[in-house]
Amino acid sequence: MAAPHNLDVYLQLLKRDGTMILVGAPAEPHPSPGVFNLIFKRRQLAGSLIGGIRETQEMLDFCAQHDIVSDVEMIPMDYINTAYERMLRSDVKYRFVIDLASLK
Amino acid sequence: MIKTKAYAAQSATSELAPFELHRRSPGAEDVQIEILYCGVCHSDLHTVRGEWHNTLYPSVPGHEIVGRVVAVGDKVRNFKPGDLAGVGCMVGSCGHCHSCDEGEEQYCDNGFTGTYNGPVFGGENTYGGYSQTIVVKESFVLHIKHAEKDLASVAPLLCAGITTYSPLRHWGAGPGKTVGIVGLGGLGHMAVKIALTPWALTSFYLPRLRRARSKTASGLVPMKFAFPPIPSKWRLMQTALISSSTRWPLRTIWMSISNCSSAMAR
Numbered sequence: 001m002a003a004p005h006n007l008d009v010y011l012q013l014l015k016r017d018g019t020m021i022l023v024g025a026p027a028e029p030h031p032s033p034g035v036f037n038l039i040f041k042r043r044q045l046a047g048s049l050i051g052g053i054r055e056t057q058e059m060l061d062f063c064a065q066h067d068i069v070s071d072v073e074m075i076p077m078d079y080i081n082t083a084y085e086r087m088l089r090s091d092v093k094y095r096f097v098i099d100l101a102s103l104k
Numbered sequence: 105m106i107k108t109k110a111y112a113a114q115s116a117t118s119e120l121a122p123f124e125l126h127r128r129s130p131g132a133e134d135v136q137i138e139i140l141y142c143g144v145c146h147s148d149l150h151t152v153r154g155e156w157h158n159t160l161y162p163s164v165p166g167h168e169i170v171g172r173v174v175a176v177g178d179k180v181r182n183f184k185p186g187d188l189a190g191v192g193c194m195v196g197s198c199g200h201c202h203s204c205d206e207g208e209e210q211y212c213d214n215g216f217t218g219t220y221n222g223p224v225f226g227g228e229n230t231y232g233g234y235s236q237t238i239v240v241k242e243s244f245v246l247h248i249k250h251a252e253k254d255l256a257s258v259a260p261l262l263c264a265g266i267t268t269y270s271p272l273r274h275w276g277a278g279p280g281k282t283v284g285i286v287g288l289g290g291l292g293h294m295a296v297k298i299a300l301t302p303w304a305l306t307s308f309y310l311p312r313l314r315r316a317r318s319k320t321a322s323g324l325v326p327m328k329f330a331f332p333p334i335p336s337k338w339r340l341m342q343t344a345l346i347s348s349s350t351r352w353p354l355r356t357i358w359m360s361i362s363n364c365s366s367a368m369a370r
Binding site: 010013019021023024025027046048049050051052053054055056057059060061062063064066068069070071072074075077080081083084087088090092093094095096097098099100101103104 | 109110111119120139140141142143144146147149150155156166168171190192193194206207208209210211233234235236243244246247248249250254256257258259260261262263264265266267268269270271273274275284286287288289290291292293294297298301
């Protein structure tokens with residue numbers, strides 16, 4: 001998800017030829033940045049969507065090699081509605097994970 | 105058909121509740137996975153609440169799936185029962201367009217098949233990882249090489265991990281570059297971890313960005329971490345931001361990727 005935010009403020013932090021990549025998918029139309037913020041420093045505003053299967057495997061292997069995992073809070077399946085409410089308040093560090101053993 | 109317990113939303117305004125669905129029996133190229141853990145992505149919430157205006161109900165979300173292979177079809181070569189496996193956001197694509205040919209199935213010209221909420225251009229609905237079992241074509245199943253004890257923490261890599269890894273790679277984050285991350289949530293914290301690998305990063309700064317008052321990051325708080333020495337490769341300073349905002353307060357992490365001749369104490 002992406003909370004609507006002011007792209008211009010972040011674009012202006014970029015040096016010449018810097019790129020801002022959006023990966024959050026907003027639920028409503030998102031305001032566009034100012035054109036001059038792109039033109040005057042040859043900056044780029046780009047988007048990116050997950051990754052292909054080959055790259056996903058590469059990422060998993062990379063994370064296994066470097067011991068990278070997510071910070072999670074484990075929940076039973078029937079906690080999911082509460083989890084959604086907490087997600088909306090950013091009250092999770094940093095991902096809920098459902099233990100499917102709880103789904104009986 | 106395999107009867108499977110799941111949790112589904114019946115409409116945009118109903119809560120997720122117990123639901124029974126049927127998975128196809130594994131075909132020749134299929135892998136059947138007993139789902140052990142499934143990460144909760146905000147996309148799940150957007151979908152069940154109809155916020156993208158494309159939800160097929162009943163909706164069973166979940167696309168950060170890790171589990172164990174229980175059965176494989178005759179033509180499956182790379183998985184066997186007992187293997188740890190993962191399923192991410194896709195379970196199919198056209199397989200013959202330019203993007204699929206280049207291994208970028210998520211940009212399939214004909215629309216990839218999502219692990220839940222079916223193919224983009226209509227067709228049968230698909231049900232995701234808030235369920236006991238899933239059957240997926242081998243070419244969309246991933247190997248998990250992490251230790252089994254870490255499996256629950258691996259689940260979010262299947263979406264949050266790849267979503268942040270891909271742009272870091274594509275736009276060339278590495279020594280000599282500065283990376284900023286807007287928002288410390290499910291994706292943001294993964295972006296920090298992935299960029300903070302021993303080969304990439306030696307220090308990062310955690311500023312608080314005062315929105316609507318200043319146009320530049322202020323109040324930089326240097327936070328130094330220990331990393332092994334990294335040979336400097338590129339002097340090009342290119343700043344890339346990965347935006348995955350959570351709500352207030354927004355926090356931005358600026359990470360300076362530079363060379364360092366000695367490790368600093370944590």
